[in-house]
Amino acid sequence: MKDFEYFSASSLQEACSLISQYKDVGKVLAGGQSLITLLRQKLISPTCLIDIKGLKELDFIEFDKKSGLRIGALTTHRAIEKSPLIQEKYNVLSEMEKSVASVQTRNWGTIGGNLCSADPIGDPAPSLIALGAKIKLVSAKGERAVALEEFFTDYFTTIIEPDEILAEIQLPPPAANTAVEYMKFATIEAGIKIVSTSVAVTVEAGSDVCKDAKIVMSAVAPIPLITKKAAEMLKGKKLTDDLIEEAAKMAASETDPTTDVHASAEYRKEIVKVLVKRAIKKAFEKAKKA
């Protein structure tokens, strides 16, 4: 690890001013579960780190019936997993968080840090996108809101400007007749994901007809991948086993996975078929009861 200067911000305002000052050479430290590994492997060598982990003002989970859920960027994975509010209203997030790395990592790593590291195998992004998440980015100059699905641009790359900080994640209130299901596939529990998917299904009340669907996947493309064609196939249709299987095959054809030590590209596509099929079925069954 190369030497760097270390700043600990005591307020969001101070953090914004530090990062605008050091934007070309600095990195934001929001838990460090990904960043420290990159530093140790010398994949990046910033000359300054701005530690925002201590900012209490970005550590919150708040819910409003009309506007929905707000999660501060520095909320830990463990806090999301254990939040009774999230377990009740956005249970898929709690379920998803259970499979983010190990308890030790979840105790320290933050949701904002996870999203900004933009690792295509990350778990939270697909679930949040399936739930229709927006994010708030702030800088010394002001703030802006962006749909999370527009945030990622490539491997480890996002639209965030060098002087911006991700401040919070916003989710709409839970939709009626809708269920979101998360499924992952890894060789060991909580191991590196070979594929994971989050599927949102909305049904016409009291019927087997799918009103809306969204299928989002990780580890099969440079960014969290929304398989639009597959979701399109489901909309307005009665969800039969055959249709679900066809949609899952379509989803696989929309992916562009790579081969690595954990799995080959071909195998990942095969797993997409199985996982998407299972997730749609499960989300569909839950949505009918929701």
Place this chain on the structure above:
Amino acid sequence: MNERSVVGKPLPRVDGKAKLTGRAKFTTDVVLPGMLHAKLLRSPLPHAKIRSIDTSKAEKLPGVMAVITGKDTWGIRYGFVDTPNYPAEERPIAEDKVRFIGETVAAVAAIDPDTAEDALDLIEVDYDPLPPIFDPEEAMKDGAPQIHGEITRNTSCAWEDWGVARKSHSYTPVNNVAARVLVTYGDVEKGFAEADYIREDRSRSPGTSHMAMEPHTMVASWDPFEQKLDVWMNHMAWELKRYWLHKTLDIPLPKIRIHKTYIGGAFGGKAPCFDYEVICAFLSRKLCKPIKIELTREEVFSSCRNSHRFDISIKTGVKKDGTIVAQHCNVIVDAGAYKCSAPVAMFLSHGMCDCCLDRKNVRHEGVAVYTNKNFNFARRGHGAPQMRLAADGQYDQICEDLGLDPVEFLTKNLRKKGDVIPNGDRLDSYGLPEAIKKSAEAIKWKEKRGKQRDKNRGVGIGINGMFSGSGYWPFACTAIIRLNHDGTITLIEGDCEFGQGPDTTYSQIAAEALGLTIEDVTLVSSDSELCPMNYSNFLSGGMFVGGGAVYNAAIDLREKLLKVASEVMRAKPEDIELKDKKAFLKSNPKRAYTFTEIQRYHIQKHLGDPLFGIGYKKAVPEIEFYPSLSKGTGRFTDAYGFTASTAEVEVDRETGRIRVLKIVVAEDSGYEINTAVCRGQLVSQAVQGMSDALFEEIMDDEGRVLNPNLVDYEIPRAFDVPEIEIIDCSDFEPKGPWGAKEIGECARAAVISAVVNAVYDATGVRVMRIPVTPERMFNALKAQEKK
């Protein structure tokens, strides 16, 4: 000695409190005044000539104290196998050539680790790439690149130093063959001619990492006035490490002191001599400063010893009823760039397996081949897991082909207690038959085998046998016990504590013999300057050899105490019992003298204190002055441990993912000195075996390790561990301390076979290349569907 009160109990570990509270000292905790830190520059190429190395820029970096290259250590050789036929060829720093990615080409000592690392980037090495070779079968072909030229005799080898008359001689490997082994007995041709059914199969076990929690670390401190080296290091027997430091750096043996530290796991992987150890000591002597080297996890994967990849062809002939009549094994070991223990691993793949079943006519051929990859050493079983997978997988298939039951098949071919096996070893204890029976019962074999495929579930069985130390010269230990003036004892023995529990179990062994409690034992261990001879904590010799020496020392002291007590009490020694630091009459316990009183009497009578216990033990009593690894002649060990394991798995046929539902380990480790320590050993082996079967493989591309970290090299965590049932099938070992023998290595192999065979039972598909990853299973299932 009537009922046992200290051994046979799950007493808490004597090192438990220190470890739980973080006070236990590991090598990484050693910080000395003025200590420097060293880092190693590793070769980025798998095979290349070194034209030149320019260290001038690195030397000028502020904070850098020394930069050394192969020129500084030129000619130094060492090796785990260093015999007259196979002189050592490992070197601390590459000289004119590198042979694998990760080989050390230079070392930097600096005021802190970061400076040392920065200096590495400033060293300029001019390489001339040579064609590399990675696959052992390709490497054996004519015309393949040759990894080694002539391997020349350097200094005398260990065998010569211990009295072997033959001098080692230089040799040049042909077609990259590092070593060969051929063991035969019976008449294999005749055996196959008599067989009703013959099968041939191939299997592969990959290279894996030992995954010790503590990465390899050493601190060396040279005292220029005393001309003495103080060392804190990772090891499994300081006698070996001290010998290598003495040979490589020409320091007299008594001028090297290896201090006790706890060691964060070893599993075989810390026994041989390493480049960083010689470099650490070399730099310390050069600079007259303490030097610390702490390797990273990446370096452990890429530059420290891993387990051997084995490719095995096995041909077995059986009668219709399943009686084995002949077996021919062909073993190819991927040695890597240096042979290290490859000749041993090849031999052990026969030696450890021959104790289990009577195969009647056997031919075991092996070849170890140099390749341009990191090289290898023992990992928990050292050749046995690879061989058992090949054999037990094939037996399972033979049973399927002939309509036999695998449990009955194994039972039919068992050896018998008391048998003398072909090399001359006698099975005085042999708990394998009971282990097979009980492990099958515990998994509900009869109800489940072959009856759950509709549920994608299956059960499987595997077995193994393991040495309790070996004829490795000079595999022996000595222990000393001092009777203190308050009636307690101080036990002085050399074994090191790397998690396997000798500090606790040896204390129990001694306390039991003298009627004391474990709290009455003060332990001095694992220090080369304070402890007597110790060569036992590998090849599972700890309990049998090290513990045996402690037992003999305790009995020695007991007999001396009884003799004096009989004088004092005017009674026969056999009428006296020792308990609670007292000697008393069995018939009248009130007639008692304290140990202190007995000792006082004796010191007066003898003008001094002769109440010392001394004990010693050698792993194999026969002295084999011309051991032949290549022919497998001579005694192997004096007692074998045995395991039978069963497992139940469930396979997701859509994805290929395998879930282990339950593992049963039925173990004969002789009498269990500490039942909790034994249980810990067996649970850890069950987890490792499952991990081998399903997860672990070092993957490489053109010699570069692709998964040298714990993110990409996945091992099970607590919640991946299934239900594990441990069954004690101990058979009393008459030559072992209190009847004990090996426990630490046997079960892993049996568990691997059990899991792989269970996968077959669940699916009807046999995958004989481990790990059976979801993708390998998926592809095998697809291939089955196409048929």
